[in-house]
Amino acid sequence: MSVKGLEKIVAAHSLFAGLGGGFLELVAGCARNVRFEAGQYLFHEGEIASEIYLIREGSVALEISAPGQGCMTFMSAGPDDVVGLSWIVPPYHWTFDTRAQEDTRAISLDAICLRTKCDADPALGYEVMKRFAPTIVARLHSTRLQLLDLYGTHS
Amino acid sequence: MAHIPDPHLSDPMVPVLARVTNRVEEIPGVVTFEINAPQWQGFAPGQFNMLSLFGVGEIPISISGPSFDSTTIIHTIRDVGAVSGAMATLEPGAMLGMRGPYGTAWPVEQARGRDVVVVAGGLGLAPVRPILYHLITNRANFGRVTLLYGARSPDEILFRNELSKWRAQLDMSVEVTVDHADATWRGHVGVVTTLFKGADFDPAKTTAFVCGPEIMMRFGANALTDAGVAPEDIHLSMERNMQCAIGLCGHCQIGPFFVCKDGPVFNWAQMKPLMAIKEL
Ligand SMILES: Cc1cc2nc3c(=O)[nH]c(=O)nc-3n(C[C@H](O)[C@H](O)[C@H](O)COP(=O)(O)OP(=O)(O)OC[C@H]3O[C@@H](n4cnc5c(N)ncnc54)[C@H](O)[C@@H]3O)c2cc1C
Ligand code: FES
Numbered sequence A: 001m002s003v004k005g006l007e008k009i010v011a012a013h014s015l016f017a018g019l020g021g022g023f024l025e026l027v028a029g030c031a032r033n034v035r036f037e038a039g040q041y042l043f044h045e046g047e048i049a050s051e052i053y054l055i056r057e058g059s060v061a062l063e064i065s066a067p068g069q070g071c072m073t074f075m076s077a078g079p080d081d082v083v084g085l086s087w088i089v090p091p092y093h094w095t096f097d098t099r100a101q102e103d104t105r106a107i108s109l110d111a112i113c114l115r116t117k118c119d120a121d122p123a124l125g126y127e128v129m130k131r132f133a134p135t136i137v138a139r140l141h142s143t144r145l146q147l148l149d150l151y152g153t154h155s
Numbered sequence B: 001m002a003h004i005p006d007p008h009l010s011d012p013m014v015p016v017l018a019r020v021t022n023r024v025e026e027i028p029g030v031v032t033f034e035i036n037a038p039q040w041q042g043f044a045p046g047q048f049n050m051l052s053l054f055g056v057g058e059i060p061i062s063i064s065g066p067s068f069d070s071t072t073i074i075h076t077i078r079d080v081g082a083v084s085g086a087m088a089t090l091e092p093g094a095m096l097g098m099r100g101p102y103g104t105a106w107p108v109e110q111a112r113g114r115d116v117v118v119v120a121g122g123l124g125l126a127p128v129r130p131i132l133y134h135l136i137t138n139r140a141n142f143g144r145v146t147l148l149y150g151a152r153s154p155d156e157i158l159f160r161n162e163l164s165k166w167r168a169q170l171d172m173s174v175e176v177t178v179d180h181a182d183a184t185w186r187g188h189v190g191v192v193t194t195l196f197k198g199a200d201f202d203p204a205k206t207t208a209f210v211c212g213p214e215i216m217m218r219f220g221a222n223a224l225t226d227a228g229v230a231p232e233d234i235h236l237s238m239e240r241n242m243q244c245a246i247g248l249c250g251h252c253q254i255g256p257f258f259v260c261k262d263g264p265v266f267n268w269a270q271m272k273p274l275m276a277i278k279e280l
Helices: A003-012 A021-028 A111-120 A122-148 B082-087 B122-137 B160-168 B192-198 B214-226 B268-275
Strands: A031-036 A041-043 A051-057 A060-066 A070-077 A097-100 A104-110 B016-027 B030-036 B048-053 B057-062 B073-078 B095-102 B115-121 B145-151 B173-178 B206-211 B234-237 B265-267
Touching: A003 A021, A003 A031, A003 A104, A021 A111, A021 A122, A041 A051, A051 A111, A070 A122, A104 A111, A111 A122, A122 B192, A122 B214, B048 B073, B048 B082, B057 B073, B057 B082, B073 B082, B073 B122, B115 B122, B115 B192, B115 B214, B122 B145, B122 B160, B122 B206, B122 B214, B122 B234, B145 B160, B145 B192, B160 B173, B173 B192, B192 B214, B206 B214, B214 B234, B214 B268, B234 B268, B265 B268
Parallel strands: B115 B145, B115 B206, B145 B173, B206 B234
Antiparallel strands: A031 A104, A041 A097, A051 A104, A060 A070, A060 A097, B016 B030, B016 B095, B030 B073, B048 B057, B048 B095, B234 B265
């Protein structure tokens, strides 16, 4: 797909909505379309977090496995969600597995490409961080609520 | 304003003898009962009864059936302790004490012509079910109708068959999420507030009904005000320990309110300042 086509798709995702033309071009320069079949893993825990996924269609399950307990899905992500925050902080490793729950289409952003551009242009870096921060905070809030086990019999 | 029934009793403190006519185990530890009681003349969505087992105790339980059926009383009870646990074992034919209905109602009719968002968590789906029956029966009177329901895990989803039926109806949106799941679950995973992102409603013309554990209601109500819904248009059902249920003993007090008499349904403008006080 052309860079212009990718720019349009990136701009349509709420994470980058309203991003200025110059920045949008830089971000879209790291983007490509990807597709996963139901059951296919996008990545596994421990691997290098080299990509950020902007989900367009379908849904994915973020999973953690515990010995003796099997795999537990702690979050799902669907259209207009973002998967991939581990690329922001060293050592840039995934801390969970992610599996497509159904056929899923996404934009993959090359994390090394984006990080390099952010390092080279702090204004872009700040803009990108401002856009990721609400997702990070929302995930933290959700985790806190899940930890409270609100619907358990003791609550 | 819709009529809110008073207790159908000559003395509101004296229970009548009611008979269990049907029992359905919804999920482990949660049972729905159909009950017949003398003098019963119906209720408004959101009201509750005081149910008692002689020698065990008495507890407040919301009515979870349709308010247009003025003969059968439906309660959904989760076994959490002495009284609810003993009640959960009752079989058809068993007798229990009942007085009610008590309390304020969900202001469903105030939502006429508006979008309606119902947010429920865990067993909180039971007290809002009468709203859903009302909305479905009078569907043309309301704008977009959305139910956002959060459960602990797929095994703990309440009223699963009805949720599927309502979702299939196409004239309302039903979204379900669980806090965690195994790989066989293909649905949404995350706390109930994460469902707001995909919900389609006009905040300026929305009436919301929220029911579940108090923390969930707090976060749910805040997410609704963040989306632009007015605090006066967000209604929640509060729970406090109760004894008299008629505003005499003070057991159920929250700030200036008695939950049994002034509630259990309050709006967020009333509750937000009180929920911020940790000791209440
Ligand atoms: C207006 C109102 C409507 C209610 N509607 C329903 C309903 O439709 N279905 C239903 O199952 N319950 C409902 N409840 C809650 C129900 O009244 C309590 O679960 C019950 O009083 C517990 O009594 P118990 O003797 O079984 O448990 P207790 O021995 O009193 O308590 C045992 C354990 O359960 C916990 N517990 C007590 N109350 C609650 C509660 N409200 N929620 C969660 N945990 C609790 C206690 O902290 C304790 O750890 C409602 C409460 C109110 C005030
Ligand atoms: S229960 Fe007695 S005042 Fe409310």
